[in-house]
Amino acid sequence: MTNHPSHSNGMQSLRKEHLYKVLVIGDLGVGKTSIIRRYVHQTYSTNYRATIGVDFALKVLNWDSETVRLQLWDIAGQERFGNMTRVYYREAMGAVIVFDVTRPTTFEAVIKWKEDLDSKVMLANGQSIATVLLANKCDQGRELTNNGIKMDQFCKDHGFVGWFETSAKDNLNISEAANFLVKHIMATENDILKSVVPDTISPQIDSNRQMSCSGCFK
């Protein structure tokens, strides 16, 4: 559908392409589908029906001189779908965990979602995949996130690369969060390439590698 072989693009034949699989997870009704629709189709509606099972969407980004293809996997929020959707976690490079700022229980579930994610997928180097936390529906309230320092600490404690207040309705911070995630995915990808292919010209000292993911906060 969008997978044009790059050699057919003439001028663009030298563009490097990245394909990243990104999981979008979180409790039911937090706005996962709305975020994806906003990001991919630039639309918003209050008429979305509950997502059953799994769905996915594609987003193509021009990233400097390279092309990034994001495969966004919209996973139904109800716990029981977890068994069925497990196979889709495979080979994911990044994840977005969403909660609804107006419903505290959805924030309480974030840790459970993160643990579940880490138990189902990890990078080739054994680290967990880059994950951002989205405090969605921020147009409706900020009580949960008004303490930014606390949120930063929460992210640090639970291995998120960062967090954003988002609103799919008002189009707030969605592409910023996505770009932030892509940046982290690319950084970890470079690390993995360095560590997996030993005879590249890269310097041997990569002691900072361990810190590359959780170390850099926004």
Add this chain to the structure above:
Amino acid sequence: METESKGAAPQPQEPQKDAERIDPYGFERRHDFESYTGMMSEYVSVLHRRSMRWSKLLEETPHVEKNLTVKRFVRKGVPNEHRARIWMAASGAQEQLESRPGYYRSLLAMEHDARLRDTIHTDMHRTFPDNILFRSQGEPGLQRALFNVLLAYGHHNQAVGYCQGMNFIAGYLIIITKDEEKSFWLMDALLGTILPDYYSPAMLGLRTDQEVLGELVKSKAPAVGQLMAQYPGIWTLVVSRWFICLYIDILPIETVLRIWDCLFYEGSKVLFRVALTLVLHHQTEVLRARSLPDVCQCFKQMTSGAFTLDCHAFMQKIFTEPGSLSMATINKLREKCRRQIQEEESRGP
């Protein structure tokens, strides 16, 4: 799809037109009203003929029997005015309702599990937002009925509780029966008797049936089976919604109701017939797919268009196109696939 303008008053210059773009079930059809009415204008003569035949049949034998004549009648479609009655009788729901008077009410009156209630509540405005009868402020307030049926069912069948997808099913039942208690017992007939365990937390019956479909496709269209085998978990991705929602939101409403006629009368086999017909009929397109997104796109497209909209022709196709499909075959495959899934599970991730 946009709602910003939806709640507002109709366009002043054509107030009539906007109001008319709603089907008899309450669904707004902003984008496909013409194709819907086009199909209905042809279908109405079929409906009229079936309606007369059914009235005569029910006059002669008011008790809905299981025999070849009635089966043939059901496959040709139950007229809407008889639907609730036929579904209730054929599925055994009527018998349950009569033998347990007051039970439904007692479920509503009991103390409710707060978590279950919240989960159901979250899906209320996300069930049929495009149906005027299900708007929270809508009269006669079907959203309340929907909530009640799901809450009662969750407490009646605690092993299942509430699973997303049940909201759509209960919604259709309420639209057709216009009665909470009947909807509740039809729901129970579906989940308790007619369908395998699609909705319990392990969803084993659902995962099994997805694999069964894969096996059936493999034997009836080997090339498609081969293509699909390249992508692990693909059947879940492309057909889980078909089974969970019993084709609601996948196929046009008239088509879904015709499928449900058979579902209540004959059982769950019809779900495979529908899936197989869709896949077999579109194998050329499927075989052109070169990537996972291609396959998904193809499966999304095969459910729309004239082929599925013309419900009468489609229902004839499902009983011819996939060829013979015995219950014995399905039972055998169900057993085999279920065992495989359980073995894989016991081996761990």
